[in-house]
Amino acid sequence: MNRNDAPKTPATFHVKSFGCQMNVYDGERMAEMLGTQGMTVAADGSEADLVILNTCHIREKAVDKVYSDIGRLTREDGTRPMIAVAGCVAQAEGSEIQRRARSVDIVVGPQAYHRLPDLIDKAGRGEDAVDTDMPLASKFGALPARTKQARPTAFLTIMEGCDKFCTYCVVPYTRGAEISRSWSAIIDEAKALVDGGVREITLLGQNVNAWTGEDDKGRKQGMDGLARELARIPDLKRIRYTTSHPNDMSEGLIAAHGDEPKLMPFLHLPVQSGNNRILKAMNRSHSAESYLRIIERVREMRPDIALSGDFIVGFPGETDAEFEDTLKIVEQARYAQCYSFKYSPRPGTPAADMDHQIPAAVMDDRLARLQALINRHQVEFNSATVGRTTDILLERKGRYPGQLIGKSPWLQSVVVTAPELSIGDMVEVDIISAGPNSLAGEISRRKAA
Numbered sequence: 001m002n003r004n005d006a007p008k009t010p011a012t013f014h015v016k017s018f019g020c021q022m023n024v025y026d027g028e029r030m031a032e033m034l035g036t037q038g039m040t041v042a043a044d045g046s047e048a049d050l051v052i053l054n055t056c057h058i059r060e061k062a063v064d065k066v067y068s069d070i071g072r073l074t075r076e077d078g079t080r081p082m083i084a085v086a087g088c089v090a091q092a093e094g095s096e097i098q099r100r101a102r103s104v105d106i107v108v109g110p111q112a113y114h115r116l117p118d119l120i121d122k123a124g125r126g127e128d129a130v131d132t133d134m135p136l137a138s139k140f141g142a143l144p145a146r147t148k149q150a151r152p153t154a155f156l157t158i159m160e161g162c163d164k165f166c167t168y169c170v171v172p173y174t175r176g177a178e179i180s181r182s183w184s185a186i187i188d189e190a191k192a193l194v195d196g197g198v199r200e201i202t203l204l205g206q207n208v209n210a211w212t213g214e215d216d217k218g219r220k221q222g223m224d225g226l227a228r229e230l231a232r233i234p235d236l237k238r239i240r241y242t243t244s245h246p247n248d249m250s251e252g253l254i255a256a257h258g259d260e261p262k263l264m265p266f267l268h269l270p271v272q273s274g275n276n277r278i279l280k281a282m283n284r285s286h287s288a289e290s291y292l293r294i295i296e297r298v299r300e301m302r303p304d305i306a307l308s309g310d311f312i313v314g315f316p317g318e319t320d321a322e323f324e325d326t327l328k329i330v331e332q333a334r335y336a337q338c339y340s341f342k343y344s345p346r347p348g349t350p351a352a353d354m355d356h357q358i359p360a361a362v363m364d365d366r367l368a369r370l371q372a373l374i375n376r377h378q379v380e381f382n383s384a385t386v387g388r389t390t391d392i393l394l395e396r397k398g399r400y401p402g403q404l405i406g407k408s409p410w411l412q413s414v415v416v417t418a419p420e421l422s423i424g425d426m427v428e429v430d431i432i433s434a435g436p437n438s439l440a441g442e443i444s445r446r447k448a449a
């Protein structure tokens with residue numbers, strides 16, 4: 001392998017994260033760790049000495065993208081950065097990546113990235129730098145504490161992995177078994193984020209609501225208890241969590257939506273299909289009816305909750321009639337927004353070997369019909385917020401001078417013109433108009449900080 005053309009002791013780096021929010025979080029932790037090692041973020045990503053591709057393995061397209069990105073990293077003059085492949089492709093493919101893409105210097109799995117500094121040294125010496133271990137001791141303990149944050153919102157991974165083994169999904173193989181971080185580690189990280197300027201925290205996990213642990217008095221707690229404890233941090237204004245599994249939607253968590261004001265009225269609760277035979281073949285261990293009952297109970301507690309979901313069309317063997325059941329459950333559940341995907345066979349998963357894989361043209365047609373319905377509901381949901389007065393947390397600048405963009409409690413982007421305000425402010429706005437992807441608001445009054 002010719003590694004001589006890459007920098008041996010990188011001083012600048014660029015992290016590019018693909019896929020889910022857990023990868024975004026991991027990317028931020030990697031960047032903070034390299035920062036404490038004295039490395040700096042490259043002003044221009046294409047000039048970085050080290051590029052970390054933090055990859056996603058969930059669908060085939062995501063994997064293909066990694067390899068085309070690696071190819072593009074070699075510059076016109078023939079030089080290239082040191083290249084690290086991190087994330088779930090690294091975990092799934094290991095050193096195979098270096099056979100397919102010889103310019104890759106480092107391969108590091110999602111449970112091993114705390115060892116990046118060591119791997120960078122090894123790669124600099126031209127040594128083998130592949131680490132896809134899933135050590136029992138958590139990487140989190142080895143990472144530096146959180147410091148000042150650039151944004152008022154932050155992700156916080158509270159658990160990793162998945163024990164559910166849905167038959168289409170690679171996550172249980174790439175992220176490993178469900179492991180909850182400790183109560184105190186999470187509270188400490190949340191406090192550090194808030195001290196660093198964060199006002200909204202999104203708790204993350206592949207099955208975030210499966211989190212369990214003991215509080216500081218040794219009492220068993222679930223994610224609802226954890227959220228309630230986090231709500232006691234005075235300067236933390238908002239708490240969100242994602243992604244949830246229907247089977248882990250406890251009564252306590254449903255109740256918290258009714259009486260914990262800092263818990264935002266938004267629930268991402270994937271169902272994947274509306275047909276019970278398909279749900280069984282997917283090993284989802286819930287039915288369409290039991291799913292609908294859960295969201296009914298959540299709505300009893302929090303009538304304005306915005307519901308979000310994930311759907312897969314064209315799972316092996318899915319008939320037209322079975323797909324119609326998916327459209328039916330979308331009608332019944334009334335989502336504020338949804339993600340929908342064509343089934344993508346993943347090597348090593350049971351569904352990849354099932355009979356009756358669905359032709360691409362059929363999947364295209366089903367996806368288009370599903371997305372048209374979802375989009376219609378999204379527009380309806382957004383339109384229904386026009387005329388409401390609500391808090392928004394300003395997160396970033398808009399396109400025009402004086403414009404700022406914040407999020408509503410229901411996770412909609414709201415654009416306001418307010419040159420006197422700053423990112424990080426919470427303001428009360430009147431929603432005056434709605435589009436498919438964002439709302440426009442006018443400041444009602446400045447809220448006391």
Ligand code: 5AD
Pocket residue numbers: 058059168169170270272310311312341342343344345346
């Ligand atoms: N094909 C298509 N979509 C998938 N997802 C997970 N695995 C696959 C696959 N093999 C979708 C599910 C999941 C989301 C994160 O990605 O809808 O909830």
Ligand code: SF4
Pocket residue numbers: 162163164165166169170171172206207245
């Ligand atoms: Fe994948 Fe199912 Fe686990 Fe979600 S619950 S990460 S879809 S196996």
